[in-house]
Amino acid sequence: xxxxxxxxxxxxxxxxxxxxxxxxxxxxxxxxxxxxxxxxxxxxxxxxxxxxxxxxxxxxxxxxxxxxxxxxxxxxxxxxxxxxxxxxxxxxxxxxxxxxxxxxxxxxxxxxx
Amino acid sequence: xxxxxxxxxxxxxxxxxxxxxxxxxxxxxxxxxxxxxxxxxxxxxxxxxxxxxxxxxxxxxxxxxxxxxxxxxxxxxxxxxxxxxxxxxxxxxxxxxxxxxxxxxxxxxxxxxxx
Numbered sequence: 001x002x003x004x005x006x007x008x009x010x011x012x013x014x015x016x017x018x019x020x021x022x023x024x025x026x027x028x029x030x031x032x033x034x035x036x037x038x039x040x041x042x043x044x045x046x047x048x049x050x051x052x053x054x055x056x057x058x059x060x061x062x063x064x065x066x067x068x069x070x071x072x073x074x075x076x077x078x079x080x081x082x083x084x085x086x087x088x089x090x091x092x093x094x095x096x097x098x099x100x101x102x103x104x105x106x107x108x109x110x111x112x113x
Numbered sequence: 114x115x116x117x118x119x120x121x122x123x124x125x126x127x128x129x130x131x132x133x134x135x136x137x138x139x140x141x142x143x144x145x146x147x148x149x150x151x152x153x154x155x156x157x158x159x160x161x162x163x164x165x166x167x168x169x170x171x172x173x174x175x176x177x178x179x180x181x182x183x184x185x186x187x188x189x190x191x192x193x194x195x196x197x198x199x200x201x202x203x204x205x206x207x208x209x210x211x212x213x214x215x216x217x218x219x220x221x222x223x224x225x226x227x228x
Binding site: 045100104 | 157
């Protein structure tokens with residue numbers, strides 16, 4: 001069965017710290033890995049990764065994928081209170097011709113001022 | 114460009130009733146997926162529609178059904194509601210599919226409470 005595991009499940013840091021969130025996966029016919037940020041309701045898209053070793057960057061956020069070791073990390077530098085959210089990792093795969101997106105349980109990040 | 118719109122935002126129903134949730138995707142998006150989110154299970158895939166056809170289905174009972182109209186708008190129906198159906202129901206649209214060619218864009222969800 002396809003599985004996506006995120007760690008840690010919860011993280012509390014001070015403003016200005018750097019954090020690293022982890023996502024490991026076991027899926028058949030991997031196609032892509034996506035990161036989302038969920039604050040109140042709608043998860044908002046952050047990154048989509050399909051190739052190993054290529055870092056994607058957006059401001060203070062960056063992410064990289066390792067398809068050999070089956071994991072991805074999401075880095076946030078110089079954290080701000082507005083970064084407090086649940087960060088979701090999802091993996092897209094194809095099984096018997098059907099596309100599938102499996103989500104991890106999320107990491108709840110709290111940034112204290 | 115308007116985002117994904119879900120209605121209603123909140124619903125309270127009693128056990129045994131049925132409910133219909135609505136989703137309007139981003140203009141030009143032909144794929145609509147539905148997810149159930151609960152604190153214990155996280156985001157669970159319900160089904161995906163593309164060009165009015167159900168392309169994929171998750172592991173949910175037949176009480177959960179959906180459809181997509183020619184304008185890509187989608188509805189999800191849950192019949193014979195159970196207490197365990199209380200959850201946030203999220204709709205997501207994308208250009209091509211469930212995320213591996215283009216990312217999903219989510220709506221704000223419908224919070225369903227079953228009493």
